[in-house]
Amino acid sequence: MSENKITYIKNDILDEGYYSIDHKSGLRIFVYPKPEYASAYAVFGTKYGSIDTRFKRSDRVDFVEIPAGTAHFLEHKLFESEELDAFQRYAATGASANAYTSFDRTCYLFTCTGNFKENFEILLDFVRHPYFTEETVLKEQGIIGQEIDMYKDSPEWECLFNMLAAMYHKHSVKIDIAGTKESISKITAEMLFSCYETFYNLSNMALAVAGNISVEDVLEVADRLLEADEPVTVERAFEEEDSSIVKAFVEENLPVATPVFCFGYKEKSPSPNRSVKDEIAKNLVLDVLAGQMSDLYKELLDEGLVNNNFSTEYFRGCNYGAMIFSGESSDPEAVAEKIKKGISDLKKTGISQEDFETVRKKQYGKTVRAFADIDTVANSLIVSHFENDELFSEFEVIKEMTLDYINETLDSSFEEDCAVLSVVRSK
């Protein structure tokens, strides 16, 4: 490709839109201008997260297996260079920079209120120029080891991963994003270069900028700095996952004042791809079932079983999905029983038209609000792209959603033999 292909996508409700650019380098770039903002936010991401431990490049024959925690490790190492590291460079131009690794992606980001182009150059430069030696890799093993320890002290984090381990026999979602001290000790500089070459190919990445920026400024820098990669596609392989759970109950002892719990229903046949409609419907079902205006939440609160930390989430990704209820309770087992009963009661009566309209209205309001936040907008552009969605499709989905569809969703969710309760309490 020798030319940039630019498309403008507009939303009438918000009266704003964004540019989707097929950049000549092979990278997809999104620019969402908000001239009334003081800040700009940029995020450069690769579709490479903690679950990607087995894969094959399109130009190779064999599948490769890598230690858990490699994506996160690589994220840490990319900030380094032979001279000034990325943080030091950003300090000179004035930006807040960070990066994160999730289950399915690694993203590098910054936000600033001035010097956008200089900051943007730093971002494109350091993500495109890896530098590490056996020595620096060794040093990082110590730093990440500390981080793994810190998360081991976090009851919520432990509780969630204990639940995932009790839910999944094989899927790599059950392993902590940072890996284990043991797994990261196997990481070598050579391995990092090979993962970098595979996943940091521009065709496997996306770049999104939102806020006080212009498409001209973004392209001026991108055209200058981004050299085309030979396109590579990555085939991921997940081991066959049984639809059953490993065990229905898991407990760990950590010093906590009030026990922490995660109660989740594993999906038996999760899809590798996201459906926005399905995802919204599941969130609406959770809101009707256990949201703050539900009978179930009132009962849990009145009986002293939960506090306002209680929350619900539909958790999904490639080949995994679960409906999760989490919070703190003096009696997590009783909470789980109440939730089970709440589900079976709601399945009997079905969701009413009134409740459906109310949660739908709330969801619409939340969606409008989310577009005020430039970091949410930019990160969502990346996520939507990796999932082959369009950012604004949610408005249409909310509008078209029907009571029948969410009642069908309710019926097909929460299979009794797929429930797992994870508890963290003091000895």
Add this chain to the structure above:
Amino acid sequence: MIFSKKLWKPAMGYGIMEEITEKYCNIGCDRMKYSFNKTALSCKGDFCSISSDSFKSACVSVSFMLPLGDDASLYALVPNVLTRSSQDYENLAAVERKLANLYGAELIVDVSKVGETQVIKLMISCIDDRFALDNEVIASESSKLLFDLIFKPRLENGAFCDADVESEKRILCERLFAEQSDKRVYAKNRCEEIMFADEAYGIHRYGDIESIEAITPAGLYEAYLKLLSTAKIAVCVSGNTDFSAVKASFEESISDISRNVVSTETLFVESAEDVQYEKEQEDVKQGKLVMGFRLGMKDMNDNYAARRVMVDLFGGSPHSKLFTVVREKMSLCYYCSARMIRAKGYMFVQSGIESYNEEKAKKAILQQLEDIKAGSFSDEDIQASVKALEDSFRSVTDSPESLEGWFMSQCVSGEYRTPDEFIENFKAVSREDIIKAAEQVTLDTVFMLEGTATEGESNE
């Protein structure tokens, strides 16, 4: 938007992230997109309006300010009980249904301490009227709901409802317990308790468990009436809405109450005499070291800009000494950062370390301060700190909620300044100012939470 921030592993320790998100502030002088206006309320208090027509949301807040004291638990519980029900909404489910029907309006209760003032804030935030699907007036309905909750509580036998009070007491206690479970927060709280044992600031913003447990519905109702009659009040409206109608509606709501406002003050202790040290042990993997310093301030405005830049250079940003030397170069900790509490004139350093490194870490942290005193930092370092502060202050203008937060963080002093005014002062800070600010810092208290768990022990 379908996007969860819950499951991220950030590259940097929380320390820095927290700094960045907590340093809210800022306003673009080159493109004024909002205007700030302050008038007096008839009930004595400030009415602040921040107008802008480009935002997607609007918000209204009411802040009550009282001296931080023995009644802290009572006042902390009041807003939670108020938002639980009202004369028109019989329980939380009814309140939540109303909020959902206001397109997911959000009701936020915030109890904080600003110096030795306890601030009880109730706020509602909603989407702008232009997004309503049936031409509803969302913002004025939302402010009406907020004022109803505050002024028309549901009562039984002349007091708050027993069940609501008991339930909210439990929840507040659990929140305090949760702070004890979060070892990072716990260590910081303990350091404050020890350091300010003889000052009102040593009181937690929620008071303590025993006081919460002792609360009765009648006692709480009495505290509520006292709050309405004696607290200093600030109301803030931010967004594109009819400010005078909101103001009139608030004044009408409070008109029956006879007001006798009590003023609040904060004691500034300029320097520490000797260092207090306390150590506790806990079955956790990572040790937590917290150090509390007096900054030498006589009041909250005393040489603020220089001290703020100094704290940033010392441990506020990724280019700071604590981050680049103690964390990166010496690999002594996973996070290590400094934060300034302007309203009390103090600074604390938080770090997560291997417990056996306690002495080494302490020494390294203090050495960084000595290095600043000795002038061992470059002009680029100063520039980087000023830029970082400028950057975080400027972005305040980007939402009605952050503008509300910015201006209301100043409601105790009642001196409402724009972020630009602060930025100008930061830019004027010289190398000598920074050295002088560092010279006035004295270490007051060290708290160490020693981790006793060994590898694998706290696993299943």
